[in-house]
Amino acid sequence: MNAPQRLGPDVEPDPSIPLPPYELRMGGKHFKKDHAFVNAGVRDARVLRQRAGLGRRKRVLDWGCGAGRLAVGIKHLMGDVEDYHGVDVQPTLVAWAQEHLADDRFRFTLVDAHNARYNPDGRPSYDIPGEDGSVDVLHGYSVLSHMTASDVAGYARTIARLLAPDGRAALTAFVEEEVPDCVENPEGYLPIPLKGELHCVRYERHFFEATMWDAGLAVSDFAHGRETDGQSMYVLRRR
Ligand SMILES: C[S@@+](CC[C@H](N)C(=O)[O-])C[C@H]1O[C@@H](n2cnc3c(N)ncnc32)[C@H](O)[C@@H]1O
Structure with missing residues (x-):
C-alpha cells in the first residue's frame, strides 16, 4: 500500500502505549516500523480534528478499527476522548485491542x-453496535x-442512524469520475496487484454520493485521492 499524505510534525512512539504486533497491523509493509504505524494513526486523528470536529469530549466510533490504529493515534495525540468505540469483524485483531488498548474510555467490540x-x-448484517444519534x-x-x-448502501443507512445531529462521518473510498458505477478489482487502476475478493472496490463519484444521499447523508467535505493508495476522504453529515 502507498502511505497517505503527511499532516503535521511526527511524534515519537510512547513506550507506555502498546502497539500491535506487525502481523496484526492492517495496511501494508510500511507499518512494520512502529514510528510509521504510530504516525499514521496520529495523522488520521489530526484529520478528524481538522475536518470532523474530533475533540476530547467527543464520542468516537471507529468502524473497521483493525487492531486499533486510530486508537493508538488518539492516545498519542490527545490522550483520550469521551468514548472511543472500535468495531471490527476479525477476532484476533479485536482480542488484541481489548487486551492491550482498552481502558475506561477505549473499548472494542467484535x-x-x-x-x-x-x-x-x-452473518449478513448491516448493523454497527451503538445507540441511535x-x-x-x-x-471508517x-x-x-x-x-x-x-x-x-446498507451501512450508509446505519451510519446515518448512529450519527448525532451535529455528528460527522469520515469515510475513505476509491472514488473517480467518468468510470462505471462500481467495479471490483478494476484492472490497471492501482500500481499493485489486486489479489482476492474485494481487494479494491472503486465507485463513480456521483453514484457514490447519491448512495450516501439516499441513505440520509450529505457531503460536507471531500478530498480526492489523498488517502491510502489514492482513496478519497468524505466527511458526511445527516441531512
Ligand atoms: C483495510 S482494513 C483497515 C483497518 C483500519 N481502519 C485502519 O485503517 O488501520 C479494513 C478493516 O475493516 C474491517 N471490516 C470489514 N468489514 C467490516 C464490517 N462489516 N464491520 C466491521 N469491520 C469490518 C476488516 O476486518 C479490517 O480490519
Whole structure:
C-alpha cells in the first residue's frame, strides 16, 4: 500500500502505549516500523480534528478499527476522548485491542458481519453496535473500499442512524469520475496487484454520493485521492 499524505510534525512512539504486533497491523509493509504505524494513526486523528470536529469530549466510533490504529493515534495525540468505540469483524485483531488498548474510555467490540474478504462466514448484517444519534465522529478508514454497492448502501443507512445531529462521518473510498458505477478489482487502476475478493472496490463519484444521499447523508467535505493508495476522504453529515 502507498502511505497517505503527511499532516503535521511526527511524534515519537510512547513506550507506555502498546502497539500491535506487525502481523496484526492492517495496511501494508510500511507499518512494520512502529514510528510509521504510530504516525499514521496520529495523522488520521489530526484529520478528524481538522475536518470532523474530533475533540476530547467527543464520542468516537471507529468502524473497521483493525487492531486499533486510530486508537493508538488518539492516545498519542490527545490522550483520550469521551468514548472511543472500535468495531471490527476479525477476532484476533479485536482480542488484541481489548487486551492491550482498552481502558475506561477505549473499548472494542467484535461483530460477526459478513465480508467476503475479511469475514466470509459471517452473518449478513448491516448493523454497527451503538445507540441511535450517539456518535459525534464516525471513522471508517479503508472499509468501504472493500465492500460491494449493496453493502455500502446498507451501512450508509446505519451510519446515518448512529450519527448525532451535529455528528460527522469520515469515510475513505476509491472514488473517480467518468468510470462505471462500481467495479471490483478494476484492472490497471492501482500500481499493485489486486489479489482476492474485494481487494479494491472503486465507485463513480456521483453514484457514490447519491448512495450516501439516499441513505440520509450529505457531503460536507471531500478530498480526492489523498488517502491510502489514492482513496478519497468524505466527511458526511445527516441531512
Ligand atoms: C483495510 S482494513 C483497515 C483497518 C483500519 N481502519 C485502519 O485503517 O488501520 C479494513 C478493516 O475493516 C474491517 N471490516 C470489514 N468489514 C467490516 C464490517 N462489516 N464491520 C466491521 N469491520 C469490518 C476488516 O476486518 C479490517 O480490519
